[in-house]
Amino acid sequence: xxxxxxxxxxxxxxxxxxxxxxxxxxxxxxxxxxxxxxxxxxxxxxxxxxxxxxxxxxxxxxxxxxxxxxxxxxxxxxxxxxxxxxxxxxxxxxxxxxxxxxxxxxxxxxxxxx
Amino acid sequence: xxxxxxxxxxxxxxxxxxxxxxxxxxxxxxxxxxxxxxxxxxxxxxxxxxxxxxxxxxxxxxxxxxxxxxxxxxxxxxxxxxxxxxxxxxxxxxxxxxxxxxxxxxxxxxxxxx
Numbered sequence: 443x444x445x446x447x448x449x450x451x452x453x454x455x456x457x458x459x460x461x462x463x464x465x466x467x468x469x470x471x472x473x474x475x476x477x478x479x480x481x482x483x484x485x486x487x488x489x490x491x492x493x494x495x496x497x498x499x500x501x502x503x504x505x506x507x508x509x510x511x512x513x514x515x516x517x518x519x520x521x522x523x524x525x526x527x528x529x530x531x532x533x534x535x536x537x538x539x540x541x542x543x544x545x546x547x548x549x550x551x552x553x554x555x556x
Numbered sequence: 557x558x559x560x561x562x563x564x565x566x567x568x569x570x571x572x573x574x575x576x577x578x579x580x581x582x583x584x585x586x587x588x589x590x591x592x593x594x595x596x597x598x599x600x601x602x603x604x605x606x607x608x609x610x611x612x613x614x615x616x617x618x619x620x621x622x623x624x625x626x627x628x629x630x631x632x633x634x635x636x637x638x639x640x641x642x643x644x645x646x647x648x649x650x651x652x653x654x655x656x657x658x659x660x661x662x663x664x665x666x667x668x669x670x
Contacts, residue, residue: 446599448599475657475658477658482662483662484560484645484647484660484661484662484663485600485645485647485658485660486660487657487658487659490656490657498651498656498657500657530597532599532600534600534658541587541588541607541649541651541656542587542588542607544590544602544605545590545602545658546602547592547599547600547601547602548599549598549599550598550599552597
């Protein structure tokens with residue numbers, strides 16, 4: 443079975459630009475979460491979606507937005523990029539939105555903002 | 557506010573040694589605790605998930621324990637191998653039963669020398 447997939451693998455943008463990151467969950471999983479991992483730190487929660495509804499949002503500015511599609515895939519959008527947005531962006535999927543369900547992470551998208 | 561701390565930040569051991577990684581959290585009201593492995597520049601691989609009602613979980617050479625009352629978890633790795641070299645992250649589920657997020661520690665970077 444395919445795991446969580448993310449695209450693109452790497453991305454280089456300049457300040458002020460916009461970026462869209464994509465995530466496909468494990469087949470049958472309905473919950474997708476997004477995390478930002480700055481070098482040397484643990485991942486920080488950005489969003490959780492379940493059944494196409496936003497279930498949680500971390501302490502990130504409104505420049506960050508996301509959505510989940512009917513096939514449960516998800517997009518993370520970041521507007522007006524800043525140098526500090528450079529990070530590894532991780533997507534995680536789980537069967538439901540319950541803490542009893544293991545979170546499975548994708549390989550991440552490495553975003554570099556110049 | 558839940559905070560997760562991992563000590564030590566880095567660890568270097570000779571092959572074959574048994575070792576313990578530590579994780580502490582400030583709020584004992586957690587739903588579960590999960591241990592992950594991360595190879596350089598890669599995503600997270602789930603190792604063990606301990607529900608709040610459980611005391612430990614085992615998988616192969618790995619054993620994780622959870623003591624909610626003291627806010628601590630340990631990951632025990634038996635007979636370490638060079639292939640175990642990676643960063644190990646612990647995370648607690650913070651929130652409610654149907655919405656929440658993982659809060660991560662900063663990780664322990666393990667090097668196992670041949």
